[in-house]
Amino acid sequence: MNISLETMLQLSIILPMIAVVGIVAAGRKPDLREGVTIATSLVVLYFVIMLYQGIKQGESISVQWWEVLPGLQLSFNIEPLGMIFALIASFLWLITTVYAIGYMRSHEEQNQTRFYACFAIAIGCVMGIAFAANLFTLFIFYEVLTLSTYPLVTHAGTKEAKQGGRIYLGILLSTSIVFFLLAIIGTWFVAGTLDFKQGGVFNADVNTTVAGVLLVLFIFGIGKAAIMPFHRWLPAAMVAPTPVSALLHAVAVVKAGVFTILKVCTLIFGIDLLAVLPTTQFMLYLAGASVLLASLVAMRQDNLKARLAYSTVSQLGYVTIGALLATSSGVVGSSMHIGMHAFGKITLFFCAGAILVAAHKSKISEMRGIGLQMPITMVAFFIASLSIIGVPPTGGTWSKWFLLMGSMETEQWTIMVILMISSLLNIAYLLPIPLRAFFPGKDTSFAGNGIKEAPLPSLIALCITTVGCVTLFVYPQPLYELAKAILVIPG
Amino acid sequence: MLAHLPILQVIVPLMAAPLCLFLTRSRLVWLFALLASGLAFLISSLLLQQVMVSGTIIYELGGWDAPWGIEYRIDQLNAFLLLIISAISTVVLFAAHTSIQKEIPADRHTLFYILYLLSLAGMLGIVATGDAFNVFVFLEISSLSAYALIALGKDRRALWASYQYLIMGTIGATFILIGIGLMYQMTGTLNMYDLSQRLPEVENTRTVFTAFAFVIVGVCLKLALFPLHLWLPNAYAYAPSIVTAFFAATATKVAVYLLIRFTFSIFGLSFSFTTLPLQMLFVVLGLLGIFVASFAAIYQTNVKHLLAYSSIAQIGYMIVGFSVSSVTGLMATLLHLFNHALMKSALFLALAAVVYRIGSVQLSQFHGLGRQMPFTMAAIVVGGLSLIGVPLTVGFVSKWYLVLATLENGWWPVTVLILLGSLLAIVYVWRIVEAAYFKPPLAGREGINEAPLSFLIPIWTLVIANIYFGIDTRLSVQVAQAASQSLFGVSP
Numbered sequence: 001m002n003i004s005l006e007t008m009l010q011l012s013i014i015l016p017m018i019a020v021v022g023i024v025a026a027g028r029k030p031d032l033r034e035g036v037t038i039a040t041s042l043v044v045l046y047f048v049i050m051l052y053q054g055i056k057q058g059e060s061i062s063v064q065w066w067e068v069l070p071g072l073q074l075s076f077n078i079e080p081l082g083m084i085f086a087l088i089a090s091f092l093w094l095i096t097t098v099y100a101i102g103y104m105r106s107h108e109e110q111n112q113t114r115f116y117a118c119f120a121i122a123i124g125c126v127m128g129i130a131f132a133a134n135l136f137t138l139f140i141f142y143e144v145l146t147l148s149t150y151p152l153v154t155h156a157g158t159k160e161a162k163q164g165g166r167i168y169l170g171i172l173l174s175t176s177i178v179f180f181l182l183a184i185i186g187t188w189f190v191a192g193t194l195d196f197k198q199g200g201v202f203n204a205d206v207n208t209t210v211a212g213v214l215l216v217l218f219i220f221g222i223g224k225a226a227i228m229p230f231h232r233w234l235p236a237a238m239v240a241p242t243p244v245s246a247l248l249h250a251v252a253v254v255k256a257g258v259f260t261i262l263k264v265c266t267l268i269f270g271i272d273l274l275a276v277l278p279t280t281q282f283m284l285y286l287a288g289a290s291v292l293l294a295s296l297v298a299m300r301q302d303n304l305k306a307r308l309a310y311s312t313v314s315q316l317g318y319v320t321i322g323a324l325l326a327t328s329s330g331v332v333g334s335s336m337h338i339g340m341h342a343f344g345k346i347t348l349f350f351c352a353g354a355i356l357v358a359a360h361k362s363k364i365s366e367m368r369g370i371g372l373q374m375p376i377t378m379v380a381f382f383i384a385s386l387s388i389i390g391v392p393p394t395g396g397t398w399s400k401w402f403l404l405m406g407s408m409e410t411e412q413w414t415i416m417v418i419l420m421i422s423s424l425l426n427i428a429y430l431l432p433i434p435l436r437a438f439f440p441g442k443d444t445s446f447a448g449n450g451i452k453e454a455p456l457p458s459l460i461a462l463c464i465t466t467v468g469c470v471t472l473f474v475y476p477q478p479l480y481e482l483a484k485a486i487l488v489i490p491g
Numbered sequence: 492m493l494a495h496l497p498i499l500q501v502i503v504p505l506m507a508a509p510l511c512l513f514l515t516r517s518r519l520v521w522l523f524a525l526l527a528s529g530l531a532f533l534i535s536s537l538l539l540q541q542v543m544v545s546g547t548i549i550y551e552l553g554g555w556d557a558p559w560g561i562e563y564r565i566d567q568l569n570a571f572l573l574l575i576i577s578a579i580s581t582v583v584l585f586a587a588h589t590s591i592q593k594e595i596p597a598d599r600h601t602l603f604y605i606l607y608l609l610s611l612a613g614m615l616g617i618v619a620t621g622d623a624f625n626v627f628v629f630l631e632i633s634s635l636s637a638y639a640l641i642a643l644g645k646d647r648r649a650l651w652a653s654y655q656y657l658i659m660g661t662i663g664a665t666f667i668l669i670g671i672g673l674m675y676q677m678t679g680t681l682n683m684y685d686l687s688q689r690l691p692e693v694e695n696t697r698t699v700f701t702a703f704a705f706v707i708v709g710v711c712l713k714l715a716l717f718p719l720h721l722w723l724p725n726a727y728a729y730a731p732s733i734v735t736a737f738f739a740a741t742a743t744k745v746a747v748y749l750l751i752r753f754t755f756s757i758f759g760l761s762f763s764f765t766t767l768p769l770q771m772l773f774v775v776l777g778l779l780g781i782f783v784a785s786f787a788a789i790y791q792t793n794v795k796h797l798l799a800y801s802s803i804a805q806i807g808y809m810i811v812g813f814s815v816s817s818v819t820g821l822m823a824t825l826l827h828l829f830n831h832a833l834m835k836s837a838l839f840l841a842l843a844a845v846v847y848r849i850g851s852v853q854l855s856q857f858h859g860l861g862r863q864m865p866f867t868m869a870a871i872v873v874g875g876l877s878l879i880g881v882p883l884t885v886g887f888v889s890k891w892y893l894v895l896a897t898l899e900n901g902w903w904p905v906t907v908l909i910l911l912g913s914l915l916a917i918v919y920v921w922r923i924v925e926a927a928y929f930k931p932p933l934a935g936r937e938g939i940n941e942a943p944l945s946f947l948i949p950i951w952t953l954v955i956a957n958i959y960f961g962i963d964t965r966l967s968v969q970v971a972q973a974a975s976q977s978l979f980g981v982s983p
Contacts (some may be wrong), residue, residue: 178911185894
């Protein structure tokens with residue numbers, strides 16, 4: 001096949017959207033429908049890997065579509081940060097699809113065609129966000145992502161699903177329309193361009209008060225990054241089927257949020273300007289508070305998915321902190337954390353879903369001793385927990401390392417302490433789950449009444465991501481190199 | 492032939508209306524009306540093209556020189572409006588034949604088409620003419636036929652709604668007439684261009700101030716600016732669905748056009764905005780309109796009422812853009828004229844399809860329609876998203892320019908309020924979505940299925956236009972920009 005890199009870039013965005021047609025057409029034949037999804041995700045992954053090879057050889061890949069409004073173009077290009085995001089999302093889409101086949105079938109979910117169709121649109125949007133060359137393009141895909149995931153959140157169609165959907169859509173759309181859009185138009189008004197540019201788009205003599213206000217608007221407006229007080233949508237979204245929570249609300253959607261923040265910090269403001277803005281420090285503390293408070297709330301959750309959701313809110317705060325530290329180490333730590341947390345958290349969600357399908361349990365208090373029936377799942381849970389906490393031999397170690405370095409370099413001692421305390425809290429709310437599962441103690445009320453491991457496809461999927469967590473510890477170089485290249489001017 | 496386009500624009504539907512009487516069968520009349528409206532659309536496209544290429548077209552009626560004779564003056568602004576009105580009219584008319592089968596008794600079908608064409612001719616006339624008195628004449632033609640059209644509604648409350656509209660509309664038209672009379676008294680001319688030349692000489696007289704006040708209040712009654720909007724919700728809700736779709740997209744737009752024409756072209760920018768505190772007044776009323784009407788929309792149980800209140804709110808946006816009084820602000824208003832016409836005609840036409848199938852537009856009757864009428868409901872969702880202003884829909888384009896305009900003026904509190912206002916749109920749109928998609932079908936209504944193609948084709952034409960003009964904005968932005976620049980006297 002001789003497809004140019006530019007075409008591959010466009011196809012990786014469009015192909016999932018086209019696949020929707022195939023998915024809907026094959027709606028009555030589940031095998032064919034899921035075949036279409038898997039084939040598409042394989043092709044998209046292949047394209048993204050080829051693109052990765054391309055930029056590793058120093059090629060610059062960019063595509064212009066057309067002007068929507070004068071001066072505002074739909075255009076795409078590839079830079080290292082977007083590459084990281086695209087690689088993670090396309091790889092995990094494939095894995096999640098495998099997982100979903102096992103999960104959705106054994107859970108006998110309704111409307112599976114709509115599920116796979118919306119899923120594909122969401123992934124297309126994620127690719128669009130990853131490769132967007134300007135804020136305008138990014139914003140469009142950001143909004144479509146919100147809308148395409150709404151039917152997934154409300155999949156069950158119950159009263160709770162409707163309520164969750166209201167919060168989800170309400171917060172994400174409101175923040176993006178009131179703050180994010182205002183910040184974008186403000187940037188357009190002040191800087192005259194929305195293109196992502198190394199070193200930022202603002203002139204050196206920009207009014208720092210105005211830029212500071214814009215920063216606040218961006219951080220609040222990118223609601224997908226779930227910085228408190230705009231985090232409520234994430235726990236609300238947990239009414240969705242587990243594969244949705246796993247890929248979208250641990251990886252794609254939330255990472256689209258922190259990715260956008262990182263991109264705005266590095267390529268719209270530029271870290272030099274960011275460091276002197278009057279509001280940066282304030283936002284840093286807000287993110288720090290978000291990290292701590294979310295961890296504390298997570299400890300009090302008995303529903304496993306809710307606990308994981310609050311844990312995600314907390315971990316997203318790490319990425320925002322790294323971006324706002326405005327140093328090279330911070331940016332490296334943040335962008336690596338996008339990847340590390342993705343693998344860790346998706347594994348945890350896979351495990352939660354596996355327990356739900358196999359043992360019909362969603363409360364942590366009921367999972368005592370379950371490790372004896374589902375050993376593979378709980379071992380995976382244990383390893384992924386280590387990665388979230390950030391201890392060897394798991395990938396999470398590296399990103400936390402760089403984030404701590406960044407906070408030391410900038411002498412942000414408060415932030416450093418927050419990161420340390422939060423790690424301890426992570427231990428407190430994650431590790432007891434696998435430990436009690438394997439060592440139920442004297443409590444014998446839990447009888448192993450025929451509970452088996454989850455269906456094979458789901459089990460395979462969660463093993464792959466667990467191996468990923470460990471691999472990223474042993475072999476983090478590709479991720480590190482990409483992260484390192486974010487702040488380097490190409491050419 | 493080409494030289495006579497400005498008059499043909501009005502004459503074709505005007506003459507076609509009485510001719511309908513000769514065709515007795517409902518279907519034939521429909522086809523004939525569709526043909527007339529289609530011709531008007533063709534003419535307006537040609538006119539717009541001509542104006543964009545070679546500038547303002549001046550047409551003297553009967554060869555009499557202005558200011559003695561009546562002059563038609565087509566510039567970018569009214570060419571744009573003519574296109575909007577005739578295009579929407581044609582698309583809406585496409586669904587009329589099916590829709591009125593269930594809503595209007597068979598013996599009144601011919602009457603319906605006659606009134607529809609008269610109303611269309613009236614609106615086109617208001618927009619095309621360059622003579623202030625002629626505006627009043629066409630205003631009466633379109634209004635009188637509108638009252639009758641609304642009274643054709645099946646619900647008996649339509650009569651009351653029509654009567655309300657008649658009273659308010661007549662007051663508005665009378666005010667406009669008084670205003671025009673006072674201007675005539677001061678200048679001795681009725682030609683708009685002539686007026687604009689002569690008014691500055693006498694502009695500091697009380698008579699001119701009074702004339703201005705009468706005209707503005709009269710026009711604001713017609714365009715349903717808060718707090719003069721009370722006639723609108725019932726008129727829209729109880730009129731036949733097709734009539735609602737047509738009027739929601741065009742009638743208030745014509746009034747907005749008059750507002751722009753009178754303030755910018757006739758009285759002039761400095762008089763309207765500097766001598767008088769119009770800017771302050773309109774910004775406040777516009778914003779109040781957005782919030783009051785949006786909140787009212789949230790609490791409606793009749794979906795037609797809901798969308799009618801939303802229309803009042805959208806007029807608020809246009810007025811805010813207008814009051815910014817900059818090129819960008821006026822552009823935002825003009826774009827929103829175009830975009831809102833697309834959204835509301837799509838939405839009301841979808842409601843017409845719902846009425847056709849279930850005979851009601853109560854929100855409580857929408858339960859389960861998401862499954863039973865998937866295409867119609869999907870159209871309502873897209874139209875609703877456009878109303879909210881989600882990117883890739885036309886609503887986003889007008890919002891972008893409106894926000895930009897207020898920021899340019901440094902009115903950032905207004906900017907924030909505009910954006911907050913669109914959050915209210917999410918709430919009322921989502922009430923429809925949740926009713927249609929999250930509730931099981933009502934008992935005894937299992938057999939409902941999708942609306943017929945004669946609805947789906949025009950509905951989806953408009954829905955696709957909503958998306959297309961949100962992605963490819965060349966036509967709308969260029970024309971709006973050219974019109975706005977010429978009104979401000981900026982050469983492009």
